[in-house]
Amino acid sequence: MSLLELEKLSIRYGNTTVVDNLGFTVGEGESVGLVGESGSGKSQTALAILGLSPRGAQVSGNIRFAGSDLAELSQRELDKLRARRIGIAFQDPSQALNPYLRVGRQLREILVRHGIAKGKDADRQVMAMLERVGLPDTERQFMAYPHQLSGGMRQRVMLASALIAQPDLLIADEPTTALDVTVQAQILDLLEEIRDNTALLLITHDLGIVAGHCERMLVLERGRLVDAGATTALFASPGHAHTRALLAAAPRIDTSDIPDAVHGKSILGVESATVSYEERGSRRLHAVSDVDLSLHVGETLAIVGESGSGKSSLVSAILGLVPMESGCVVYAGSELNGPVERRGKRQARELQLIFQDPIGALNPQMRVRSLVGEPLVVHETQLSSRQRLGRVTEALEQVGLDAGYLERFPHELSGGQAQRVAIARALILRPNVLVCDEAVAALDGSVRQQVLSLLRQVQDETGLAIIFISHDLAVVRSISHRVLVMYMGRFVEVAENDALFRHPRHPYTRALIEAVPVPDPLVPPRKAPLQGEVPSLLKPPPGCVFHPRCPLASDVCRQSCPGARDIDGTRVACHHAD
């Protein structure tokens, strides 16, 4: 008998249907992946299973758990089912754990309310659970508030809370989306390790995670189940066009389809850039320390690293949005100094930036025509308003938007459309350098592919040089010519795309690459290559900042900071690289 059985589940908000006639089962001890893009209804389904649909949702159909129909249960019976029979771990543990309560208290209350344990016994069970999810020094973590823990630790606590009452089914809703890739690998390992015989319903947009961790998978498209079956079978021969599209849009880090090397002349150079911010209590936080960079005409240079690596601070300083403490930027033979306001019209015309959040980068009070036209108003004052409109329409066409979008406000655009508008605005002055700061991170697979190919096309046509900041190594592999890796504001390694991914010289680069899940069930998932998390930038470790997590660390690493060396065309900062 199936543990969980959904039949004709539909969820509506007014006239909008978010889940449509959905049916599937999860057997005891089975692991099932629920896959889809944003808005496909996967999280809505999870909430409906627990009877937690938001106010205003009309839920119809049957949800049966271990034989009983959840719609027929009283609130009290439903409460008994939660945590004890069905546990759930949510996406962002910094929001999903109560910031006002100690971690131990939040876990303890589950045991007490469900009558599983009380008093000292409950405390003991909580500590044991914290130890199982890999939290060191459990007595201290018991008394900690969530904000005192790192992101990975918080997700461990989240998993502990989902599993502490030993449920039969664990629902994990995008459990690693808010985490860095090396920490994601740790959490996925942990999930496998502590799950035992608990059935798993894993909700994710990442096909790599499904491939490595689920026996069966279900594919949702706009609330409908379009494909279901064994993971290996579906990956080998997807039944539905949408599954095929999802698979095609999932970038693979082990692909060999990468851009050919280009050999343009240098257009932008940065030497020993250092950026620091003043923190409370007059401490200085060194976001970027002594990083060099060069960019050539017609090439895409990717900058990769986990949170706190300083990649965004580096480009903000290059562009003059934040002050550079030391170092210099040379653009097309002349030096760029000071804040962007004092750099003159040339930079404003020739260097452009695209942000991660496309809606946030557009003034909510302006229409698309004024948004895209603003650079012209500032820089090409000789244009008549009709000429300007012509240029705006042209720029919109270039990014695949017709004139119907001219009068729209940003909130009337989808994420992908807004990012196209931002790109049209960035390209309207025909710049030489385009900086993309996580520009596709907020977009779904298929839209992301479209935006990436748009960028590639513009580059082919105009010789645009692109700095592409990303935390997603699979995307970087598919789009960049050269890759620069950073860790805690320090330079790690820079090399041609193929050289870096095939022969990473730095242990951190190697770990980053290994940690990326491959969307192929035939490639067995690898164990997390790194333990621990990125230390605080306020207290960087002495010597090589990577040494506390490095498998190769030796005495010299603890004492001295490695300088950059050239080895076979790769530049790397590691004592042990060869």
Added chain:
Amino acid sequence: MLRYTLLRLLGAIPTLLLVIVLAFLMVHAAPGGPFDAERALPADVEANIARAYHLDEPLPQQFLRYLSGLLQGDLGPSFRYRDYTVNELIGAAFPLSLKLGAMAMALALVLGVSAGTAAALRQNSTLDRVVMAFAMTGISIPVFVVAPILVLFLAVKLQWLPAGWSSTTSASRLVLPVITLALPQIAYIARLTRASMIDVLSRDFIRTARAQGLGTMTVVRLHALKPAMLPVLSYMGPAIAAILTGSVVVEEIFGIPGLGQFFVRAAGNRDYTLVLGIVVFYATLIVLLNLVVDILYGVIDPRVRQR
């Protein structure tokens, strides 16, 4: 936590000093002295009085004298009630105002928080609408309109409660003043609680708690109440000030011999030392209570403490 408390304590000092300077200057900039209004005094008598009250000294010196008195808890003599010091006058009138204010505040908190929470839990229900309609009325009708209307209907027409202070000595004479004083605060706190509770209940960690099967009561009590109370706590400073202000009106209307009534009389009498004393006293009270609120905030929100 200790560091946080000490920092707050230090931060209160400039505020207090500013209050004292402002009030002192304002009073001393007043055209005409306190003794002008009566009959013209002979010049030497006036000089004697001025000397007795140190009015002949330069202003900075007077200020320092006043300040050093304050540090010893001495607010100086009253200009009008010549046999009393300001300390004695405040000491006589304040306990009654304190009793009134404390009761009103307690009533406002209990009723406001429970009504607001109930409304939030049943958003858009009839109960919610009734509570919110009442609250909107409550924040809109000024104390000096509510008070006489209540007196007119409950005391004069229906004769359920005594109308004035002196008409009885039973505890029932407190009922109308306390309700009047509390009414706008009940309304405001109910609105605040409802809005903040609805906001908190929509957060992710509440969904987590519900997913853990803790039951509505536990979810509200353990998880939602603390964060939902933070805006209410922040409002305590303004609420205390509002109750002090309201007490001026309420004491006037009900004829209660508290500090508020005293203040209005002293202001009318141009008894500058007394007015100055009461302003400084009230300001200190408000600053200190704000300090308590700040510290409580740190107790509830662990993230604030670290700063």
Added chain:
Amino acid sequence: MSLLGNPTVRVSGGIVLFIALVALLGPFLSPNDYLSTNFDELLSPPSFDGARFFGTDDLGRDLFVRTMLGIRVTLVVAIVASFVSLVIGVAYGAIAGFVGGRVDAAMMRVVDTLYALPFIFFVILLMVVFERNLLLIFVAIGAVNWLDMARIVRGQTLSLREREFVAAARLMGVSPARIVFRHIAPNLIGIVVVYVTLTIPQAILVESFLSFLGLGVQEPQTSLGALVDAGVNQMEGASWTLLIPGGLLALILMCFNFLGDGLRDVFDARHVS
């Protein structure tokens, strides 16, 4: 503009406009004036005879005309005072928020300090110490109410300044002046409108509170607060002298509060969608 699509805004705004219109025109249309006493008609109840819609007071003066004049004074004081607080608050808050850093910290420290002062007592002190006049009332109320506005505008400016569309404009070479007027100011208007609407009832409250204590507008001039004060003395025999001005005062305050709430809903909804 969906301003008029919101029923709260429509109804409460409509009532306020209607009251203001009647207050403006009523005294011209009434056969009575606000000063002349009539000792044959002391405390006569409301009636249509002789257009005594609101009755007369203890001096036989026509309460309809007096109330309308009171509403005029109350509204003018409140609107002028709100304007004062608007100008000071927006300028102060916008400068603090836009300049940021130490300037902002120092400016906000001043606001925090002023916040802790028992303002109403200072206002009373001010009224007692100096000769009372309307101008002083405007200034006093405006000086009390600008703090909220400054805090809100500063917070909003600060967060707008950090928004990516401002960074995008800087990178495009848009001048600081154009950033302020084209990118920041339009995004401030909504919240400023809401808070001005909510400042008006607060100013009305302070003014009527002072007038009630006999520290505000002086006879023969009047305001709603002064009328309530007079009404309290007559309420046992002539309850209309209290209930009519008191009720109108409450109605006006309620309408402004509803209007503020409604406007906030409208602007919030725009930000969400």
